[in-house]
Amino acid sequence: MKKNEHEKEIRRLRAEIEKHNHLYYSEGRPEISDADYDVLFRNLKRLEDKYPELMLDDSPTLKVGSSPSTERGTLKHLKPMLSLDNTYSDAEIRSWIERITKTIGNSSGFIVEDKIDGVGISLLYEEGVLSRAATRGNGIEGEDITANIMTQKLIPRRLKGSSIPPIIEIRGEIFITHSELERINIKREASGEKPFSNPRNTCAGTLKLLDPNLVAERKMTAFFYAYGGREGGELPDRQKQLLETFSRWGL
Known part of the structure; x- marks a missing residue:
């Protein structure tokens, strides 16, 4: 060519x-x-x-991603929210491990986490209280989904415990389980509505709804694994300890 x-x-x-x-x-x-x-x-x-x-x-x-929708407004991340790389090759994984080992040594170890097919979100907590929520968007700014996130009981409005930075962005993935999708579709079919095709699209569409009351009728789950911008406070530099810290905070 x-x-x-x-x-x-x-x-x-x-x-x-x-x-x-x-x-x-x-x-x-x-x-x-x-x-x-x-x-x-x-x-x-x-x-x-x-x-x-x-x-x-x-x-x-x-x-990263695409420009966020402007129907509800946008929020700028305190720190860019980047995406993760992927691979389908054992050779690339071995090469990555070799690079990591050369950089930080052999005693680092690895944490393996599930790949969740949901929507990346960033939650901003100020003095331990949830103040806003955004999608990843283009990595610099995301769609404002604060009102919809506030309807979800599994998302803590206030972090618990100690050593919480005054300002911190918590990053994670929000998703709808297969069992919840089945429950939603049973209700939709009973009302003569077309069932949703898969959990990921249903979750993304739910976050875009302009009526929080409709969002509250659907149960979303989230897994938090990283943080973005923060002011003050000290956090672990190992992933295992960071996940344990998030768990103590109620995330």
Whole structure:
């Protein structure tokens, strides 16, 4: 394939990825699987690595997510909310472990966490009290979902315990379980409504609802695993201890 053909392919891949980013992050209705999306993304990155002069500053390989919806307003994260990398290759995992080992030594160990197919969220707690909530959005700012998050009983309005920083962003994944989706769909079918297709889309769509009363009728669950911006306080530098701290806080 000649360079001009590579350039056309890069433009095609960029347009295709931007389309799916918008469907996934902004509208909550993905058209392709994560695996198929990853193939598009990797093909684009491979070509951009081979022809760096063809890479643009707004390439989807340099961005996180998509622009947040403006129906409810947006909130700027205190610290950029980035996404995690992925792989389907044992060789890439081994290479990553080697890089980590060279950087921090052999005694680090690893924490393995479930991959949850939900929606990334960031909760801001001030003096231990939940003040606002946002989606990941484009990584810099996300959609304001505070009113909807406040309806969920499993999301603590106030953190408990001690050593809580005065200001801290808690990052995690919010999701709807298969059993909850089944309950929702039974109710919808009884009302003559079309059932939802899968938990991830249902969760994303629920967070976009403008009526918190409707959101309150659906039970969402969340897993918190990281923090973003913070002011004051000390936190563990090991993931296991951080998760234990979150648990003590009621997260």
